[in-house]
Amino acid sequence: MAMREHGTRTRSTWGLAVFLLVLVEALGAQAQPPSFTLPGRKPDSRESWGAFLGKAAHVAISREYSVRHPTNRVFLDPASLSRIVKEGNLGNPKRLSEFVRLLRPDITDTHALVLFEIKPDDEESRGEGREQARRYLTALNEAVDPDKQLKGGSDFEGSLFLEFxxxxxxxxxxxxxxxPGVTLYRWSYRRKKPNASWKERAAQKEEALPREEVEQRGELAEQAIQTAYDKGERPEGFQGQVYLPGDCN
Incomplete structure (x- = not known):
């Protein structure tokens, strides 16, 4: 009898533990941003919405650098170190080890001999950017000619607005x-203000970008920015404007 009671209590305890585990996992899942179903990403993507915005930021910032330096030879990710050295006429790409030749800096200007790594504007990401830029520069400068040594770029800043x-x-x-070499970005938000120009709204209080805004409009952000730089037709569903840094000055 005692053994049966013990077995019953054991099964009940185990069942309760399983139930609590499932409940915790369910609550945890609800607490996370719905990052796997946001618009603008492939159905099987496991990329967080923060990374999705990061991709849009990389497109804007790297394209803006190219626009500001139209006569320079500028390589943007996904150009590899091997390609940069070869096509930038910097030296011998065979000097790059197999472990680094496929690395892809965000921006490399082989005319100005500078490099930039783009990261979110927080201390952890800034440290990651610093380390990545250092690694890229070390690898490049071991392969390039002595008079073509690269360094971290500087004096690169800007701002653009998306009006939906x-x-x-x-x-x-x-x-x-x-x-040097570390470019930091951040997204912000201005509340709706009917009958006000975008410049009037830009002068409003800056707020953190709401998650629901990202979910609703994330699909269009990168497309709209890309289209603005390519001077193409606005993407379907985008009724607003992109104001590039030249418009913001």
Missing amino acids: ENGGALWQLSWRTPE
Whole structure:
């Protein structure tokens, strides 16, 4: 009898533990941003919405650098170190080890001999950017000719705005280069203000970009920025404007 009671208590305890585990996992899943179903990504993507915005930021910042230096030879990710050395006429790409030749810096200017790594504007990411830029520069400078040594770039900052509808939501992407080779970006948001120009709304209080805005409009952000730089037709569903840094000055 005692053995049966013990077995019953054991099964009950085990069943309760399994139930609590399932409940905790379910609550945890609900607490996470719905990062796997956001618009603008492949159905099987496991990329967080923060990384999705990062991709849009990389497109804008790297394209803006190219626009500002139209006569320079500028390589953007996904150009590899091997390609940069070869096509940039910097030296012998065979000097690159197999462990680094496929690395891809965000921006490499082989005319100005500078390099930039783009990261979110927080201390952890800044440290990662610093280390990545150092690694790229070390690898490149071991392969390039003595008179073509590269360094971390500087004096690169800017801001652009995305207006999704007249008088509606206004997103801002801004970036700065606080240390050589590390360009930091951040997204911000301005509330709706009907019948106000985008410049009037840009002067409003800056707020953190709401997650629901990303979920609703994330699909269009990168497409709209890409189209603005390519001077093409606006993407389907995008009724607003992209104000590039030249417009913001």
